Amino acid sequence: MKNKFKSKSLRLRYWNYQNSAVYFVTICTKNKVHYFGEIVQEKIHYSPIGSICYVLWNEMQHRNKHIILGDFVIMPNHIHAILILLSDNIENNNHLGTNRFQNIGKNSLSSIIGGYKSSVSRYAHKLNFEFQWQSNFYEHIVRNEYSLEKISQYILENPTKWSKKYNNDL
Template identity: 35%
Template sequence: MIKFQNKYRIPSARLQNWDYGANGAYFITICTDKMQHYFGEIFECEMQLNELGKLAQELWKEITNQFSYVELGNFVIMPNHVHGILIINKSATVETRFIASPNNEEKKGGVTGDKNPMLSENISRIIRWYKGRCSFEMRKIHADFSWHSRFHDHIIKDSTSFENIQNYIENNPSKWEEDKFYK
């Protein structure tokens, strides 16, 4: 008998058979829980970041310091979501930033060993770090801050798509009232 018979399994939003650690550009959208406006408001077609919005922006920029194989494309902090392009480029030597003892390889990854998801160099790990870091810092200011549990990604496959998405992100605040996340 198969336990739960997949009754409680939530299907993955990720593209099957795609390596999300592969070099490439990824358009990411991360929403706040219940689409709450935690990051500020749009005024005269420009995003006015509040304290939490400024933290979200600062920590997005920190991604490149935390993950040496990542470059940032355009990004924008909106009242209730973040849009950004993450570019994975592992052509340079990648340094693992996971805390592990360099003298004791068998303990790498803690009790899960090399199955620890924080050892993977992929989009999920980057977003997990970003959301976790934001949550930790933002809850010092707004105790009930929270993200939606998932995130949306789009694999950018050509330069035309890349340019269109860069423009979409740049113009997002001026088109706020037309945005599907507008509430």
């Protein structure tokens, strides 16, 4: 039973997540609990934890020169965002991602999202709010302008689709 509790990485093995790229990221709450607020008439109404998420997401760009934030939306139980990672790394692409730990370093996508999740959790717990993240996050490497436009549209329309699917309040 070696590595019994080791979760399989969701990251592409041959991609270096420290290099410049555009990512579509989804971060979920544990068990899809609605910690962040509710959708009413196609708009998110933040809970205190949702407000913390919003503020800390926007602060990321000011704290890290390697990040540009694109469109994002905080939904009741998840966040969708476009994050542009800028890197000073100029590497030989012949051995990208062959080392599993290569994608964990400073200014990697994983370290940035991990830092964000940790900050939100810390603030929520300081204020005595019950809160937990899902242990991982999902990402999609945006490879062209068309894909970026479709993803941006999906992000911006997410509250409306949620409202139609779950609330029937239209």
